[in-house]
Amino acid sequence: MHRQRVIIRTLGLATAVALAATACGPQKAESAGSSSSAPSAPTADASPSASPSTDAKPGDASPSASPSASASTSPSASVKPSPTVKQVMANGDDSEQVRELQARLKQLKLMTVAPTGFYGSKTTAAVKAFQSKNGLTATGSVDEPTWKKIQAATKKPTADELRPPVVNEADAPDPRCMEGRVMCISKESRTLAWMIDGKVVSTMDVRFGSENTPTREGVFNVGWKAKDWTSTIYHTPMPYxxxxxxxxxxxxxxxxxxxxxxxxxxxxxxxxxxGKLSALFDQVKVGDKVVVYW
Known part of the structure; x- marks a missing residue:
């Protein structure tokens, strides 16, 4: 009993220290405990037991196999597979080629947001729309025929089209951002606007915590700054x-x-x-306001 009390007190102290520490390392795309975790994935792809190969596995053919059984499998065996279409880009990709794709889709007015280089739901929807309009199978992924048609319908993007000054389009500032020096952070547009007396000085793209570790909303103040910092919990760098x-x-x-x-x-x-954050870090002072809102 005495030993159990010691363990409980020790755990309580450790928890308190952890809560007081600084955190914020990046999370993986799939969080631990997610229903789409790795162990379950192979079961969806484990198809040999349901495939036609179960009718005649290599080395299993025997003289006793009936003619009718072999005949029933012959039609499917005679069908020639269609040529494989090479995949160029798809949901989840992050590359300069995706950035070019997005710039070309914006030329076609199929995307309104500026290129980010990440192939997500908006890019998928835009590709599907293009495929539907051009007699292609609307998969949302870019195969060679789709890519060639997009290239033929557009011009090579300029440097400004590929990397405009602002990537995400900022929302109208929250009313609480209109006075003083404020980092005005919108979760909906995923932007941070640095504002002084109601005027936007600079903007930049941001992302937030997951559902399990959400970024808190409300009005705050910068408590302290550190140009070079490492999370004491996740041991990941947190520059600026x-x-x-x-x-x-x-x-x-x-x-x-x-x-x-x-x-x-x-x-x-x-x-x-x-680069943008480095410039902002030099301007922001301890005590400046931070507003996080939807």
Whole structure:
């Protein structure tokens, strides 16, 4: 009994220390405990037992097999497979080629947002729309015929089309952002607008925590800053960190820069443009307001 009390007290102390520590490492695209976790995936793809090969496995053919059984399998065996169409891009990809695709889709007015390089739901919907209009199978993925038709219907994107000054379109600022020095952060448009006395000075793309570790909403203040910081819980770098609510901070994320929105933070506001955030870090002062809203 005495030993159990010691263990409980020790766990309580450890929990308190963990809550007080700074966090915010990147999460994987699928969180632990998700219904789409790795162990379940193979069962969906494990099709040999249901495939036609069960009718005659290699080495299993025997003289006793009846002629009628072999005849029943002959029609399907005689059908020649259609040529494989090479896949070029698909949902989940993150590359410069995807950025070019998005710029071309914007030329066709099938996308309204600026290119990000990440192939997500909006890009999938735009590709499906193009395929439907052009007599292609509307899969939402870009195969060679789709890519060739998109290229033929558009011009090569310029540097400004590929990387416009603002990637996500910022919302109208929340009324609480209209006075003083404010990092105005919209969860809906996924943007951070640095504002001084109601005027937008700069904007940048951001992402947030997952459902299990959400970024808190409300009005806060920058409590402290650290140009070079590493999470004491997740041991991941948090450059240009500006803490506004406990362990939650605005900071640069290499993971966000690499994978886009195919992931999430542990509650922090991730910024993917390191150059823009570096300039913002130099301007923001401890005590400046932070507004996080939908």
């Amino acid at each position: 960190a500006m803490f506004f609510s406990g362990g939650q901070a605005v900071h640069y994320s290499a993971d966000f820069a690499a994978r886009g929105y195919n992931g999430a933070s542990h509650g922090c506001v991730n910024v993917r443009d390191k």
